[in-house]
Amino acid sequence: MEAIQYSRPKLYEAQRKFVDCEARYTIVEASTKAGKTVACLVWLFEMAIKGKRGQHFWWIAPIFPQAHIAYERLKKWLNDSGLGREVWRANETKQQIEIGGRYIDFKGADDPDSLYGEDVQAAVVDEASRCKETAWHALRSTLTATKGPVKIIGNVRGRKNWAYQLARKAESGERDMAYFKLTAQDAVDGGIFSQAEIEDAKRMLPAGVFQELYLAEPSDDGGNPFGLKAINACRIDKQSIAPPVCYGIDLAKSVDWTWMIGLDRDGVECASNRWKSDWGQTRTRIIDDTGSVPTLVDSTGVGDPIVEDLCRAKMSIQGFKFSSNSKQQLMEGLAAAIQQGRVRFADELLINELETFEYEFTGRGVKYSAPEGLHDDGVCALGLAVRQMEEPKYAMDLNFSGMLAKAK
Ligand SMILES: Nc1ncnc2c1ncn2[C@@H]1O[C@H](COP(=O)(O)OP(=O)(O)OP(=O)(O)O)[C@@H](O)[C@H]1O
Ligand SMILES: [Mg+2]
Structure with missing residues (x-):
């Protein structure tokens, strides 16, 4: 690609750690609002501009409208960044952003069939604990030929889901895998979240819900708010x-x-x-x-x-x-x-x-x-x-x- 001027938005240290991690499979269990989506949008964008013409990069969310939110966020960020339209453009129908001939596609895991086919160079699975396992299998197959890396991010949600299982493998040090945990405290330390907000959530939310959403620790109740x-x-x-x-x-x-x-x-x-x-x-x-x-x-x-x-x-x-x-x-x-x-x-x-x-x-x-x-x-x-x-x-x-x- 013609060289483009790009300076990375400021990420806080805990974000930088998993964004810059080069393991093929990075799994991040995170608190809500800890900045995981933003950090991974930055990563996917950087993977795309380092890629080659014609290559595809995927963003996957549990359902299509959620992928749309990430798509809009990247678009807004590109607009605000001052990168000219000769460098990037958005295709609303395909929910795809093209940057110098590289494609970032925003997809929903609710339609796993749409996740087969293309060779994908790198991918993010957002809100992984709520994505269908079949979507993960499909994505995995599209990354086979390219040996592309993937970042799997989300809130913790009980123990009965593929993302939890994969996180345990990563945590135990399996080859090619890296595990990160991002708590609300990290977000406070990173300056994007206030301590008062954590205290307020603790007071308001059922204990198991708080534990999962803010401490990134699974509750034995598997998402049941009553316990x-x-x-x-x-x-x-x-x-x-x-x-x-x-x-x-x-x-x-x-x-x-x-x-x-x-x-x-x-x-x-x-x-x-x-x-x-x-x-x-x-x-x-x-x-x-x-x-x-x-x-x-x-x-x-x-x-x-x-x-x-x-x-x-x-x-x-x-x-x-x-x-x-x-x-x-x-x-x-x-x-x-x-x-x-x-x-x-x-x-x-x-x-x-x-x-x-x-x-x-x-x-x-x-x-x-x-x-x-x-x-x-x-x-x-x-x-x-x-x-x-x-x-x-x-x-x-x-x-x-x-x-x-x-x-x-
Ligand atoms: N490094 C940063 N510097 C400043 N603001 C940030 C940074 N990272 C994230 N934010 C802001 O913090 C908020 C939460 O970020 P983001 O949506 O990425 O978090 P999340 O962990 O994906 O949240 P959710 O649980 O809603 O999915 C957003 O308003 C985002 O713009
Ligand atoms: Mg998010």
Whole structure:
């Protein structure tokens, strides 16, 4: 290539160590926001400009839209760097950046078939613990002919994934492999993260989630935010026969179940009912079954009018709208209640849902949900019931309406 003027953006020391590592397989287990994506974009770019015309360099993320984020970041960086358009250009359709005849392709591991074929000179697998193993196999085969190096980076996410296994091999000193760990403390020392932010995350997040996301240490719960031991400790043989002090209800969307969970004054499950029926029957059943017990109902998906209708019919019923933020708060409240033993349950189906529930780190925050193909209606209903039990705001509204009723 015609010589291009390039000065590397400033990387902090721990970043430089794995960027400059020449092992064929570099595996980095890292804290969130520690600068792994930026560092590896720098590396892949440098590999490309050191390469030859016609060669390909790949960036792989768990899904295509995530690869798009990295693509946009590199584009923005190139724009800001002042490198002229005669040196580089972007192909939006292919999600590809061409630099002097070398190609950096941004791909999603959700389509492993798209990862076969070309000879690849160097590659990055971002968020590796969330990439399909088949994608890694495909990438590995495209690197065979070229003997190209690869950097495999990501957050730690339980132990049951290929990235974790590979990291253990690298850590044990296997040939051609190098292992690095990048914690939130490294990022603080590198000046891109504040100590206060770590402390805040520690306070807010379930323990296992914090351990994985900030300390880069796997949790035995394999991505379960409640903790499998804690769930087990809250398990009881039989429902309570005491009266409920609150209900949480997850309304059926189009195909699934409406689930209603009641807790007694000690936080012990005293009702857990699920059913499928049309809206009219569901409405009647909710109104009849909840009596005057304070009830929190998920108003997402079915639309506000239905929940508004319920709230109009009963002062004791309130709606709760799920957004990614409010769901996160609800689930973190439920996780705290489970870990501190403030709630107990007997329903096996509910316990199954709690055990398979997962958190996912999306880059924008922590997202809580059931794995693909499974449900979390019971978990949501329980979260709502716990919220209703513990959140004085809702109780206050009810007392007020109770007083009004008495005054009449
Ligand atoms: N060496 C650096 N100097 C200054 N800022 C940096 C540096 N490295 C990363 N950053 C900034 O820190 C933030 C996090 O970086 P980056 O997205 O690369 O981290 P990450 O570990 O990939 O995070 P995530 O967990 O979201 O995937 C970004 O805003 C990035 O611009
Ligand atoms: Mg990243």
